[in-house]
Amino acid sequence: xxxxxxxxxxxxxxxxxxxxxxxxxxxxxxxxxxxxxxxxxxxxxxxxxxxxxxxxxxxxxxxxxxxxxxxxxxxxxxxxxxxxxxxxxxxxxxxxxxxxx
Ligand SMILES: C[C@H](O)[C@H](O)[C@H]1CNC2=NC(N)=NC(=O)C2=N1
Numbered sequence: 001x002x003x004x005x006x007x008x009x010x011x012x013x014x015x016x017x018x019x020x021x022x023x024x025x026x027x028x029x030x031x032x033x034x035x036x037x038x039x040x041x042x043x044x045x046x047x048x049x050x051x052x053x054x055x056x057x058x059x060x061x062x063x064x065x066x067x068x069x070x071x072x073x074x075x076x077x078x079x080x081x082x083x084x085x086x087x088x089x090x091x092x093x094x095x096x097x098x099x100x101x
Contacts, residue, residue: 005079014085021088027059027070028084030091032100034065043067043098050090056083067100 006014011028015021021030034040044062047069051057058071069091073081 003073003076003081003083005073005076006081006085011080018085018088018092021092023080024070026078026080027072028080028088029068029070030088031066031068032095034067034101035099037064039098039100040065040067043095043100046094046098047091050094051087054083054087054090056087058087 011023015023018030020032021028023029032040032043034043040062044060044067047058047060047067056071056073058069061068061070069088071084071087072078073083
């Protein structure tokens with residue numbers, strides 16, 4: 001079944017449990033800072049594994065000590081759906097072990 005677009009209120013309710021995540025230009029976004037470039041790259045690899053498990057993929061930007069994520073659901077016309085929320089929750093739970101903040 002195709003994922004349904006979330007309403008603004010549903011997005012806001014879910015964002016309340018996703019510290020640092022926000023809605024930016026219609027995409028769910030978060031930027032993390034890490035202790036080194038290698039730590040940032042390791043987070044990218046970890047997120048890539050999560051994304052393949054979920055079959056849902058964000059645009060990822062690797063900087064010197066930063067990782068930027070931006071996601072929406074292409075198959076829902078670029079809307080925010082629970083697939084985006086599920087990915088953000090998995091990343092939220094995985095990031096602290098990398099020292100991401
Ligand atoms: C065929 C495959 O299921 C789709 O292309 C998946 C892959 N990853 C995806 N990622 C995102 N962000 N949106 C999608 O609609 C999507 N669809």
